[in-house]
Amino acid sequence: MKGRTLGATAGLSLLLLAAILASLALGDANLKPMEVLQALAGRGDDLARTIVWDIRLPRTLVGIAVGAGLAASGVAMQAFFRNALASPGLLGVSAGGALGAVAALALGGAAASIWTVPGASILGAFLATGAVVLLARRGAGPEHLLLRGVALNAIFGAGTSFLLALSAGQFQVSGQILFWLMGGIENRTWEHVWIGLPPILLGCALMLPLGRPMNLLSLGEPSAQSLGVDVRRLRWQLIGLSTVLTALATAVGGVVGFVGLVVPHLLRLGFGPDHRRLLPLSMLGGAALVLLCDLPTRFLPGGMRLGVMTALLGGPFLLWMLRRNPC
């Protein structure tokens, strides 16, 4: 298994590197790999340097952050709920983040500052988690949390629809909202990178050492506790980290679905459920998947955005999973 793990890590790292290179090279103006590398090193012609440093590198780095964050968040949720179908959208955290961002956009916040929409999204996600925490305070099990998530999703979804309907007359605002709800990483700036990448990498790093206790938790909470895991603390760590990661990813990439569901599940099928392996592999795989799904959006008609691509891949995948393993 060790050899396989090393092979998988190397393979996924190579895939991610290739995706990064493609993400930097392809677009309206295609660059050769050599030109990309020269531009990265600060050499070559000015235009290539501008394209790589000012346009594509922020987009690529935001894509890595969004993919790694959502996939890690999915792994944590699945261990927490002991259910391979759990995903970051479940608790209403994504919906809360979406509502925050949509509220900011509807109020014209996009013009105020680049920080407004991501900030509102993070705030919305945290308020959603706060609501889940308050509602679930009296020793609620995963099922209770899940049902509260369903209810919160409905409430936040209603709020988002209301704001969208209110803005229907203002074409620019409703366009921004729709674009944001469909998720995408184009036109990202270095500010977006600073908002998303360092805290997401930190969150991922904090999650890595939890792999072993997550293994125990995923086979039952009481038995994990009797084997020496502080289950209460671990549950809060998982829910907290996964909220932060989802919130940050949504803040800089909009609503991008299915990454947290598809990536861990596929890797689990290939390399087993051990979270010590699954966590780093999912982070690599999630980043690669988002970058690869972002590539066709540069050439296809305007509506084919990142969120649409991941949903188009993820929806059939979910149906396939349900067919294999009806629950």
Added chain:
Amino acid sequence: MLTAEGLTLGGRLRDVSLHLEAGLMVAVVGPNGAGKSTLLQVLAGLLQAQGRILWNGRELSRIPFLERGRTLTWLGQESHAEFAFPVREVVAQGRHAWGDDRQGVDEALAILDIAYLADRPITQLSGGERRRVFLARALATGAPLQLWDEPTASLDVRHGLEVLKLARRLADQGTTLLVSLHDLRTALCFDRVLVLDRGSMVGFGPPEAVLTPELIHTVFRVQARKAEALTLELPS
């Protein structure tokens, strides 16, 4: 040495007190809903109840999680598994509190007769095989207090007898075991029997003294009669 004083939890457990020396094998019996599983979970620190539990004079709830994981282990009735961990990895989880040192894992696999399943995913095993995997995990902890909730429930005759033999061996080595059971005849081969009825302890002591026809009639509402019956033993 395990001491419990006045354990009370809603209507599920009423003022249960007991004192156990090390190396005793205790059967916990009672009708459905009598509080057997609840008592084991309270003793394992998984459910908070009123009263006190002392292990060698120390309050159990004050013992840090990792140390508690080395002190006691609890085997629940549920043997569902969602994720396909290989059997060896599940058993090795028993060493979590020991820094994952894997000591005794192979031995536990051999004792529970599941060494041949070591590389199989746990999701592919039968209910009885999973039970043995979780028993092996409990065994691998090396904890001196073992709390087993109906360990023999889904096992075939031979493996059921093997588990009882294992319990006896552990007790002889100084481990204290509390094992919930439904078969009163099996309870007769334990050192002590603890009888629960509607959350209260209605009998505690050596089996022949406790499991009288009168008590069995009162608690279980069945007639007990001594008779020559088929006996099942492991071949020597």
